[in-house]
Amino acid sequence: MQKSLFILSFISVAIISLSSCNIFxxxxxxxxxxxxxxxxxxxxxxxxxxxxxxxxxxxxxxxxxxxxxxxxxxxxxxxxxxxxxxxxxxxxxxxxxxxxxxxxxxxTKLYVDGSVSIESGSPIKSNNLYIKTKGSGNINIGVDTDDLEIVTKGSGNMKISGRTSDLEIDLDGSGSIDAFGLIAKKVDADVEGAGVCNINASEKFYGNVGGSGKIYYKGNPKKVKTDVSGSGSIKAK
Missing domain, CATH: 2.160.20.120 (Pectate Lyase C-like)
Known part of the structure; x- marks a missing residue:
């Protein structure tokens, strides 16, 4: 009897909690x-x-x-x-x-959290640009920078194009970064989790994957150094 009352009480609290999510x-x-x-x-x-x-x-x-x-x-x-x-x-x-x-x-800095979608009409020109995203948002922007750093956590998707000299990427989660359209001289990419990252490097590429993530690179970089731990992969396109 007590067990039944406990279950009914639990269900009632759960229903009230769920229904109250949209009250405000x-x-x-x-x-x-x-x-x-x-x-x-x-x-x-x-x-x-x-x-x-x-x-x-x-x-x-x-x-x-x-x-x-x-x-x-x-x-x-x-x-x-x-x-x-x-x-x-x-x-x-x-x-x-x-x-x-x-x-x-x-x-110089762009922070995005939640389900926000970001678009840029023309490439964003900046000497240094730092982009940090968290959540399930979608970003589609163009850039013209000397130094670009991208930090992404969650399931969001990013498509970025343009040019930069140095590109640093830190992708954690199940999201994706498509930077095939971003011409970079030097790229340092780190993927943790199940994320997918596409990069385009003309001179140097350093890639690290932990988990089941994937990095695809093109641009025929002269120097390539990679490290994979887990079931992930790093492959040239």
Whole structure:
């Protein structure tokens, strides 16, 4: 009897917990609106949420939010130091449109968390660029840099093109990085887990795989050094 009561109590708590997950979520009305946010100068971006974000370079900073009118107040944008932070103050449901358009003269760091999607209209020009992603988001950008570092954790996917002199990649999880379209002189790639990484190196390539991950490389680099531990692989394309 006690066991039955325990099971019923457990099921009841589970049902209440699951149903309460969406109690505080805001539903979109379907009427979208656009708002320009007043922000200070920034060269770093930190985004958390579920928006589709478009980044482009221009002479002045600009942040425009497009979303259902009743959800606009819950999209927070603020600058701390030189970092623009964008996040959702509540969870959203049935959002008809959620886009953020960002214009920035210079970008040095990009942090992405959650299910955010990132796109760039033209290559992002910067001497040094650091990109860190976490979650299930998708990123499709072009770059023109001297030094590019990418750190990815989770199941997200990234496609990156353009050029860089030095490329450093740290991929942990089941995500993927497709950098075949990114011409680099020197590449240092480390993959842990089940992730897949494609790179293009013209001079030097150092690759390390732990777990079941895979690295594919092309570009006929003059110097190649690889290390694999586990069932993963590193192969030339």
């Amino acid at each position: 979520c805001e539903k979109g009305t379907g009427n979208t609106t656009s708002e320009l946010r007043e922000v200070l100068e920034f060269d770093e971006i930190d985004i958390n949420g579920q928006a589709t974000v478009f980044i482009e370079q221009g002479p002045k900073v600009k942040v425009e939010v497009q979303i259902d009118s009743n959800l606009l107040e819950f999209v927070k944008t603020k600058v701390s130091g030189m970092e623009l932070k964008i996040y959702d103050d509540k969870c959203f449901e049935e959002v008809s449109k959620y886009e953020i358009h960002i214009t920035v003269p210079k970008l």
